[in-house]
Amino acid sequence: MSEPPTLHSRRTLALRFDIPISKTSEFWSALKEGRFITTKCAKCGNVSFPPQADCPKCMGSDSEWVELGREATLVTYTRVQITPASFSDRDPYVIAIGELSEGLKVLAWLEGAGEVIRPGMKLRVEARTSGEGNPYYVFVPA
Amino acid sequence: MERVAVVGIGHSKFGRRTDVNIGELAFESIKQAVDDAGVDKKDIGNVVVGSAGGWYEESLPAVVVDEYAGLTGAGTMRVEAACASGSAAVKAAYNSIVSGEVDVAMAVGVEKMTEVDTPTSVELIGRAGSYMWEFENYGMTFPAYYALYAVAHMNKFGTTEEDMSRVSVKAHRYGAMNPLAQFQKEITLEKAMGSQVVSWPLKLYDACPLTDGSAAVVLASESEAKKLTDTPVWIKGVGYSSDTANLSRRNDYVGLEAAVKAAKSAYARAKVSPEDIDVATAHDCFTIAELMAYEDLGFCKKGDAAKMIREGETELGGRIPVNLDGGLKAKGHPIGATGVSMAVEITKQLRGEAGRHQAPIRNGLGLAHNIGGTGHYAYVTIFSRN
Numbered sequence: 096m097s098e099p100p101t102l103h104s105r106r107t108l109a110l111r112f113d114i115p116i117s118k119t120s121e122f123w124s125a126l127k128e129g130r131f132i133t134t135k136c137a138k139c140g141n142v143s144f145p146p147q148a149d150c151p152k153c154m155g156s157d158s159e160w161v162e163l164g165r166e167a168t169l170v171t172y173t174r175v176q177i178t179p180a181s182f183s184d185r186d187p188y189v190i191a192i193g194e195l196s197e198g199l200k201v202l203a204w205l206e207g208a209g210e211v212i213r214p215g216m217k218l219r220v221e222a223r224t225s226g227e228g229n230p231y232y233v234f235v236p237a
Numbered sequence: 238m239e240r241v242a243v244v245g246i247g248h249s250k251f252g253r254r255t256d257v258n259i260g261e262l263a264f265e266s267i268k269q270a271v272d273d274a275g276v277d278k279k280d281i282g283n284v285v286v287g288s289a290g291g292w293y294e295e296s297l298p299a300v301v302v303d304e305y306a307g308l309t310g311a312g313t314m315r316v317e318a319a320c321a322s323g324s325a326a327v328k329a330a331y332n333s334i335v336s337g338e339v340d341v342a343m344a345v346g347v348e349k350m351t352e353v354d355t356p357t358s359v360e361l362i363g364r365a366g367s368y369m370w371e372f373e374n375y376g377m378t379f380p381a382y383y384a385l386y387a388v389a390h391m392n393k394f395g396t397t398e399e400d401m402s403r404v405s406v407k408a409h410r411y412g413a414m415n416p417l418a419q420f421q422k423e424i425t426l427e428k429a430m431g432s433q434v435v436s437w438p439l440k441l442y443d444a445c446p447l448t449d450g451s452a453a454v455v456l457a458s459e460s461e462a463k464k465l466t467d468t469p470v471w472i473k474g475v476g477y478s479s480d481t482a483n484l485s486r487r488n489d490y491v492g493l494e495a496a497v498k499a500a501k502s503a504y505a506r507a508k509v510s511p512e513d514i515d516v517a518t519a520h521d522c523f524t525i526a527e528l529m530a531y532e533d534l535g536f537c538k539k540g541d542a543a544k545m546i547r548e549g550e551t552e553l554g555g556r557i558p559v560n561l562d563g564g565l566k567a568k569g570h571p572i573g574a575t576g577v578s579m580a581v582e583i584t585k586q587l588r589g590e591a592g593r594h595q596a597p598i599r600n601g602l603g604l605a606h607n608i609g610g611t612g613h614y615a616y617v618t619i620f621s622r623n
Contacts, residue, residue, distance in 0.1 A: 098255055099255050099256040101255055104294065114369060114373075144485065144486075145367070145369075145370040145483060145485075170389065170490065171385045171386070171388045171389040171392070171490045172385065172388055173380075173381050173384030173385055173387075173388060173436045173437055173438075173439075174434075174436065174437040175376065175378055175380075175381050175436045176433075176434050176435055176436060176437065177359070177378065177380070177435045177436065178376055178378070179356070179359055179360040179363045179372075179376050179377075179378055180356035180357060180359065180360045181360060181376070182376035183356065185376070188375075188376065190375055190377065190381055190385070192385060192484065192485055192490070199485075200485040200486070200487075201485055202370070202371050202375065202377075202483070202484055202485040203374075203375060204374075204375055213392075214388070214389070214392045225374065229374075231374040
């Protein structure tokens with residue numbers, strides 16, 4: 096069946112965002128030095144991950160940076176075979192959610208785990224630098 | 238509180254609709270709904286358009302849709318609640334009547350997802366969460382989000398890949414009976430199990446397709462409804478809730494908390510229990526989502542969803558038939574249209590107009606469970622003949 100007549104519009108729209116990170120820049124600079132930190136509300140003590148300057152619990156805006164433990168337990172995972180367009184140059188990757196000893200959960204890639212992955216396995220958070228030079232974090236088997 | 242009824246329904250053919258633009262596609266449903274209601278379109282005081290948008294050329298779909306159908310001048314807005322945008326539109330239209338602002342309102346759901354290439358659509362849906370923390374560095378995809386839930390559910394309750402494939406086989410069985418469905422062919426369990434892995438453990442046949450489509454409902458106040466129709470279908474209760482953008486901030490991955498809260502509040506507002514429901518639609522964007530819905534809606538105990546699908550309890554003739562229109566999996570899932578399509582399906586069922594896939598109606602009660610994102614938004618709507 097042939098396609099009905101269509102206007103192939105040439106008015107392309109490329110979107111590339113400049114994302115403000117001034118309120119979490121300390122997290123990214125610490126990560127570059129291999130440290131894994133997050134925000135703690137100075138008023139109510141609530142610890143958030145991902146870090147955020149304003150407390151979602153008491154709405155206080157006075158936060159401090161605290162060190163997070165690196166040990167985690169695997170809660171769940173998936174192996175992504177069909178990747179999004181902007182990740183199409185990558186091999187399939189494993190995305191995992193791990194729970195830190197503080198009870199906070201983190202979503203990140205799980206690297207170097209091979210074929211044997213199971214909920215409950217012990218993980219460790221490690222810092223990485225992307226091809227574009229940006230810091231990020233991953234899980235590796237502990 | 239003013240009672241509100243569905244008095245007119247319209248539904249386009251779902252699928253790859255390269256023959257129509259967004260206004261023309263919405264018109265197909267709007268025209269049917271207006272004719273079905275027998276209402277003068279000048280009397281529609283509020284038109285709410287559910288559409289997630291971003292994959293078609295128009296930035297302001299509500300005014301484009303309204304102009305094309307000659308509805309300009311009515312109150313209007315586009316609402317977004319991801320894949321629950323359609324139910325959000327129904328709720329907004331319903332609220333405008335409950336509040337006494339208007340007597341007749343319309344909810345239109347419309348989406349055109351195939352005007353951009355498939356990788357771009359996949360990219361846009363993958364960003365539907367916390368972009369900065371879960372997409373930028375990790376390339377989440379929509380199947381990946383639900384796969385995280387599937388693995389947790391399998392690990393905790395022993396749900397299997399085969400159980401998920403059974404949901405897909407059921408969807409295609411009823412899709413084959415629905416002339417408006419994107420896929421109208423039955424499939425075997427072997428075919429579903431053998432399909433390509435998208436994000437393990439989810440395979441191609443665990444996932445809904447990219448779809449173009451529209452649906453519309455005309456809603457009316459009690460006095461107007463009684464003038465317009467002998468078969469009003471009343472909206473008895475709308476429940477809604479939400480959950481965190483970051484999946485990492487959820488308590489667990491074996492059910493959708495927002496859906497549980499939405500269901501509880503819908504049952505309370507409608508003053509009914511899960512066992513009273515005759516027929517339901519559940520948001521099966523992925524097969525695991527339908528299984529979790531059985532549990533989140535209280536159709537079975539937590540962890541018993543696999544047993545329900547194995548024993549055929551959600552088939553036509555079963556204890557509580559679910560997705561007799563083929564569901565998102567076989568009927569198709571035009572994001573913003575889906576919630577309105579569910580309202581259309583439940584109205585047809587309660588009117589006794591569902592044809593080959595008509596469920597037996599005992600209590601006159603139907604339920605629509607519509608989820609946006611990965612449980613980011615949840616709407617549960619209960620409909621009644623009485």
